[in-house]
Amino acid sequence: MQQKTPLSVVIIALNAASQIEACLKSAAFADEIVVVDSGSRDDTREIALKYGARVLHQDWLGFGRQKQFAIEQASHDWVLCLDADERVSDPLRASIVEMLQAPRFRAYRMARCNRFMGRWLRHGEGYPDWSLRLFDRRVANWSEDEVHEKVLTTSPAGNVQGDLLHESQESLTVYLEKQDRYTSLQAEALARRGKQVSFGRLVASPLLRFVKFYFLRLGFLDGVPGLVHIVIGCFNSFVKYAKLHELNEKGKL
Template sequence: MLKLTVCLLTFNSERLLHQVIMPLINLADEIVIIDSGSTDQTLTICHQYGLIPIYHPYRMHGEQMNVAIDRASNDWVLCMDSDEVLDEQTIGFLRALKAGAEPPANHGWRLSRYWYVLGEEVRTIYPVSSPDFPVRLFNRKHARFNLRPVDDKVVGNIQTFKIEGHVRHDTFWSLHEVFSKLNSYTTRLVKYQNVRPSIGRAVISAIGAFFKWYLFSGAWRKGKVGAVTGLYATLYSFLKYFKAWYAHGTKQGAVIEKHTDSRQV
């Protein structure tokens, strides 16, 4: 029988937390929650289920998941975010998997994850199409999350299989959340990844993203939600190069100023 630890990340997650935790309580042998400093009712809700979150400051999603994985008592881990809600088909598969013989340690499973923006299901949200199929169930001795600043994934020497179902990924619940995450993701990308500093590339990339992710993808048919996803793709493509260009100029200015000061001395 497979012993399963659920690794759950939270941060101000009160909106969906009951829906996320309830199916996991009866499924998991252990739940490890890593919280990055919630100030809403997240911790209170966890305590209602007898769960005590562990605080760890957030840098990158993959790093945060690996912290949870390291805290697990079992080798088999199911890694979840607090905006992902399992459906009955997925839960049924996981229960059957747990009830059977323990699978080979180099096996892993992908969730069928459908993206929602402002409460509506969407076909695309930069840079992925919906559904996507992230690896989330695996043996921690054979795989871990990589440390990409955004769009991280599980890496390791494993053979993966898809779980049929409809996991609701309820991201971007409000316009405030859209722009907050847009700013956070692009800042983190520039900070931890080598992005070419170019204002020209920023403009060209933004124009290309608009055509690909709004017009050609058919997002324009989705009305306001489509406009939001198209704008998100356009601004993301622009900001990652613009922020790199701005940071590069700031660094160069600081170097020139320091050199000038040293000559004056």
């Protein structure tokens, strides 16, 4: 029987005591779990140690660089990157274990299913939300983006079956506060790259986004949570470009 490729699960965390236990349980099939904590003041570290994880501290570097630091600490080259509020579903675990017997690719995407306002979203922006999270770190790395980071790979990527479950417990108020921070970071990154925004893009971007996800991607089938999720995404697009315009105007003064 062919030996399974060893796998490290890497998790970044901060004050995630209410979430990380379920994440760790779902990742127990891995050969190693590494948790990189950026200064939790709750029981995150203690819970991770209880489940046999190797826990390291790293001051916050931004999402992309923090995740890159995490994969560099792993003992194995194949890594599965998780956030503390994510869980590996049983079908996804089975697919990963089978794939690791004889990988055909060196990077893999998986469908990410988001729970929002108490409902698992199955359409629109909320699903399948393909995410490249499983890869050989010798051919892939995380981008340095402070927010909306992504995996960059020089190798073709395949898909594994089964959902990565994003079980966020945050309230709508907390979610909106987070989106405000994210749009600011995005606008600042665009401004640093010298990007400009036209009136047409400011108006058209959220409108086209709504048509795409609510109608073409059947977001209306997710009821009120689906509508709210998509409208917030459209508003984020508008606000991001509005903030970019503001930064550009300030730069002219």
